Amino acid sequence: MTVQQTSLPASRRADVRRLGVGSGTALCAGAVLGPGVLTLPSLAAAAAGPASLLAWVVLLAMCVPVAASFAALGARFPDGGGVATYVHRAIGPRAAAVVGWWFYGAVPIGVVSAALIGGKYAADAAGWGDTGATGVAGVVLAGALASNAVGLRMSGRVQLLLGAVLAAVLLCAVLAAAPQVSAAHFTPFLPGGWASVGSAASVLFFAFAGWEAASHLSGEFADPARDLPRVTRRTLAVITVLYLGLAVTTIGALGPAAARTDTPLTELLARSAGSAARPVAAAAALFLTFGAVNSYLAGASRLGAALGRDGAAPRWLATGGAPGEVPRRSLAVLGGVAVALGTAAGSGGADLDLLMRATATCLAAVTLAGLAAALVLLPRRTPLWYGVCVSALLTAAVLAFSGWLLVLPAVLACAALGFLTLRRVRS
Template structure:
């Protein structure tokens, strides 16, 4: 019998999952939601956190039953078929280079703002974040998980300290009028905040790395849900309660909160926190996506040479190299003014929402029907479909990736089908 080479424990697994779910949106979304709905934006946070529970629980249940680096694509393969699974895999694999560039750019902007370096400095810091994430994953998941655990703990501490330091300055007057824009504004805030909750599919690709996925994944999921609930709601309440109407006018609410609490020294603290968060996000997404690419190559849904290093405990460096090359090209295009951060984030979220919806559709087929979890998944599916409807022309991106996937499957050499 071969020894078990799977390496993720509860702590490092929680750190990787939390890093994937938290994402860089926590640095800006509290103010964007406040601009859309005022104090009532807190209701949008609560609703989406509640809707996040069945999504996380469903992916944990599926990961426990079908542990594999293919993640959501594996679930779709079992529920719908190999061609649909290939499309889902391409959606996620194509979204990750865009997402990690977005994350790195946000970290660069926070650091550059604190240091007064301007756009060139932001680009340099963003490049360093991207390079560090690629190197961490190339060394191996054990180091990646340990680094993520350290960074995740430091980030959670900074965010929690920010909330606690700001709490004494919360003013009840800032919560009235509570719903100035009516219920429609809460829906608008919820559509913005969805970008902070697209990360469970990234964590699903790591299910095969746990020694006992059926036992470990639910525990990791519960801990991750607890972490993001405390941090998201804490930041949302603090942003509205401390900054008041000014919350809608700042692009860096974390810096604004810390400045109100401890003064000008807060800027470098916020910059360091942003650096940790963006590195953690890029690190987690690259870890999951590199294994997805290897799984797609193994199953014939992508070039076979991507499969090398995809076994549990190994490092899929070829798949990681493809992701890194694509990210570098996108980063160069962004740095030359070919695109902007808002567009990159929305493009990423559109692809990830499509992946999430496909994963929920698979859960409706594979999980026991007419249970509380099944009905929760059904409600989350309706919410995700509504978010996708607001994506507009950005839906062309997952459509193009779907066409590319189908063309590859049609044109691949005979005898190289999925196993």
């Protein structure tokens, strides 16, 4: 999950290349891969059983034109604005402001989800149960809020390292469980009917957001038109191997138990390493989730300050948004909402599946907005343009399976447009 600004910064090109294809691929893959994948295989299996594999395949296929379109847009408009930049150019500033509000609203839900994932892995290793998982999640969230409040930021190298650790953990889990895969675990293949596949896709979208990261990085390449397609192809290859391998081994090795565990990677690693896998998986999950929560809050607090600066949100949010400063007011808003959501989740008001579906709904809305902008900005009636049309239809279908959770992006859009209207009337 990435965070974007609604402003249109000037295109900036370094005198020398700051990112190569290798480091660009690592950053892009790290944006797509996230802590959600540590638990999504079991959530998808609970929704559709073995047929959840179809949801993985469909979303991976949808990613090809999505990633290609964002790479093409990044090559044409190389700056850090990402999807909001394209929506601004194609539709206008009001639509770009809505996209910003969708991201800003999704982040508190996403960070609580990520913190709970780390908490569940730690509680599983220590035998603490749900209460312990909630406590660990609270510590992760509090630590990330405190580190951002005092201005501590994770360096790009640390983020690359965390992304590499996640990829390594996923690969090890797949290889460890591969010999245990049984064909019998894939029958019955469609126990919940075709609607269950859509339900699985709606929560799995959490793992497929982040393709717009390539467009954020576009200004960091010496030749975006040459490098971005290479980065996109390599990232697609990496996540295809990891996601499909993880999905197949989770179902094939764990069978019905895949739908009953909150820590599928621990169960897969335990197939070869035994009980020693639990503390290892817990430690890896805690590092990964803390890193993700810290990065989400850092980026989203900047986004809130940018929204305030550009007049798309209350002006007081802009305080601390200058380079080198800490946007503590924006961070306080994010932290307050996240704490409220975490408290509700801990008291049984919301579970991890619901939180991840809510986050995925907002992110799918952002992706759909980006695809709509691509249809306007990219050359029409080309293979890529038609591919974007298909992906937009599939994304809309995934959104439809979100059901009542569509209220979230609708409310955020109304809030953004209402604020802009009120500001214009007052001025």
